[in-house]
Amino acid sequence: MQLIHPDISSEMIPKLDEIIAAHYKMDGAVIPVLRLSQDIVGYLPMALIDYISYGLNLPRSEVLGVATFYSLFSLIPKGRHTIKACLGTACYVKGIREVTSRISNEYGIKEGETTKDRRFSLEAVRCLGACGLAPVLVVDQDTYGGVTPSQVKSLLEHYE
Ligand code: FES
Incomplete structure (x- = not known):
């Protein structure tokens, strides 16, 4: 799956891949993967949610459910x-x-x-x-x- 989003640079993608690979098939992977991915991108655009669910082989609803449940995560870009x-x-x-x-x-x-x-x-x-x-x-x-x-x-x- 390709990850194309204006806020996600080509340098970020290998780092995101590494995070996903390190947590693949791990119990409770969603929270750390979302947190580390948000640290890289600054927030969690929908394209990234899709990429993470594809990478972790989890339903999008599960990843999105976690991302919207915790106030730590933001689906919109943060201001300066x-x-x-x-x-x-x-x-x-x-x-x-x-x-x-x-x-x-x-x-x-x-x-x-x-x-x-x-x-x-x-x-x-x-x-x-x-x-x-x-x-x-x-x-x-x-x-x-x-x-x-x-x-x-x-x-x-x-x-x-
Ligand atoms: S109500 Fe306590 S600081 Fe606003």
């Missing part, structure tokens, strides 16, 4: 920066929804999506344990509290 919006109760009450709506309007992404230029991915998360700062956004490793919709653009603009 990840915005985590807290949808926990305190943040909800303090207006995180208005903040995420502003992000959606400014950058054209909803939760679980990545901008076309792969600058940002937007994720919804549960309580980040910083409720006193609600509403909270975390961008990469940076935590921002008391975020208002009008701050969104200036806060995000220096993440290139």
Whole structure:
């Protein structure tokens, strides 16, 4: 089977083949193969899911089921920066929804999506344990509290 995808280079394919071969017929192979493959490609495009199921001789539904079950795996490309919006109760009450709506309007992404230029991915998360700062956004490793919709653009603009 040929693996053709714009995000999978010809240098990646032998490495993926090696991972698949090393786990062939092993019990519980799917998780490590997906994890190692995602480390190489950055995410798990459908063509790669198909390639892995073919290589491991497992049904596509089984591989896809594992890939969609664990939050560790992503079927969409990740942006260079990840915005985590807290949808926990305190943040909800303090207006995180208005903040995420502003992000959606400014950058054209909803939760679980990545901008076309792969600058940002937007994720919804549960309580980040910083409720006193609600509403909270975390961008990469940076935590921002008391975020208002009008701050969104200036806060995000220096993440290139
Ligand atoms: S609810 Fe958002 S940090 Fe706790």
